């Protein structure tokens with residue numbers, strides 16, 4: 001038989017049991033097929049389902065009047081709003097009917113470029129209701145980044161806000177969409193036919209007749225029920241772009257059934273959710289964390305999920321603690337960078353709030369340092385709440401390594417044990433599995449798991465190359481890790497050219513490409529450096545053509561160009577203007593040396609005599625930014 005599954009029996013049995021807890025229109029013929037050699041993984045072949053029936057319809061009998069979504073607006077003076085499971089079901093159906101009326105069909109792609117309001121979550125589910133593929137582009141990306149993603153995904157519709165509130169600012173999302181649609185035509189032709197605008201800030205915007213429509217106008221006439229389209233297990237659910245080691249962002253493709261099964265299950269297992277819990281994940285829905293643990297994971301479990309529009313420091317650095325007290329949050333799931341930035345304002349701020357509702361704390365996005373872990377445990381969790389440090393990736397779809405709240409023993413800064421059904425291993429440089437328990441190596445996954453990305457949209461070859469070529473027959477995560485005598489994993493960070501800035505993945509090549517667009521820059525090299533708050537910051541070395549240029553102006557222009565091409569999240573923290581970059585004789589930039597220089601680890605720079613231009617190393621050290 002073609003594509004026979006090699007999955008070991010215990011994994012096979014485990015996932016069968018988990019999958020049986022979901023609602024299927026038709027069950028699978030084969031649990032899993034394909035392998036990491038062929039890179040042709042499928043799960044639940046032959047099954048038919050609709051994920052929104054599992055997120056919504058299934059709960060109506062018992063939970064119709066239970067809160068599904070709590071919306072906490074940017075401005076705490078604005079009233080909070082709620083949607084019950086019954087109301088969310090209606091909202092999703094109406095949005096789905098709107099999409100049908102606008103001519104969208106199963107398999108089409110709709111792009112969301114929005115602030116964090118319930119309409120974003122509703123929109124994603126409306127797509128899923130119809131088998132339409134969603135792709136969310138984080139509102140902090142530039143219009144040029146948006147253009148690139150629209151081009152690559154072939155999206156037919158963009159859903160946006162007139163503007164989005166972020167702290168004391170308004171982000172003009174609709175005008176960015178206009179730019180994305182109109183200003184880059186030379187790069188390629190877009191498939192976008194319609195723009196749907198949800199009103200939020202009442203900002204003045206341009207509406208192009210025949211292309212742009214207000215959501216509020218169209219939704220009025222939409223029916224409150226929409227049957228759920230039956231989709232195949234492997235039909236795409238969404239595309240989500242992430243940075244990699246080359247310049248072009250990758251659109252990771254996730255499919256329906258496997259994603260549902262793993263995400264729903266990991267949510268339940270890791271957070272040990274109970275019926276009346278209130279779950280708050282502070283991520284943006286524009287990232288995988290917001291897909292899996294604001295949207296699908298909680299709703300699959302009938303849990304109340306919080307959508308927070310604002311930022312941790314607005315109107316004051318007490319905002320997180322206020323929200324916890326106000327909504328009786330039981331589970332807080334946030335990023336180390338947020339913890340570190342709030343810690344800086346002092347221990348007495350969280351002390352002022354009644355956070356006794358909290359039961360479980362979560363961490364995601366980057367390694368949490370021990371100091372931040374202890375602060376989180378002591379001042380937020382009052383030493384009562386277990387911390388689950390959840391390791392996973394956009395590619396993995398759901399959590400892979402994590403403690404289970406209240407079950408796994410706590411060990412600061414350790415992601416700890418793999419979830420059941422997942423088999424991570426450590427390999428040495430040659431790709432040999434390290435069998436000793438106590439070990440350090442590169443983190444790989446040995447067997448397929450249901451929520452793994454199936455491809456890079458439109459480029460399966462790149463998918464194979466990126467994840468399955470480094471070590472034959474294994475999925476390579478790009479992360480390094482240590483394993484201790486308890487078999488607990490501690491993730492040490494990326495081992496490739498990806499920088500993790502405040503939990504956001506930024507490919508060095510992408511930033512370099514943007515910097516090199518500056519007319520006076522010959523070349524650049526970007527590396528990460530340790531940053532107290534962000535975890536890692538971006539350090540750019542650049543060589544100008546005209547060395548007479550005013551350095552301060554040049555640095556500002558470089559920051560501006562990166563902001564324009566990628567977005568504010570990729571702006572370098574440090575820029576050093578140098579005469580030359582260290583290169584091998586074949587002309588390859590030696591980023592390893594630059595990394596040692598920025599970390600002040602001069603003793604370990606190694607032998608530079610074989611470089612093409614060893615003299616430049618000395619010069620770079622001398623002129624380094626402090």
Ligand code: WTA
Nearest residue numbers: 364365366367389390391392393394491494
């Ligand atoms: C890092 C976010 C240490 C890691 C869910 C991974 C972590 C990348 C952790 C994925 C953690 C995520 N401990 N490192 N608990 N969680 N990472 O795709 O380097 O935005 O490869 O997914 O973040 O980032 P992504």
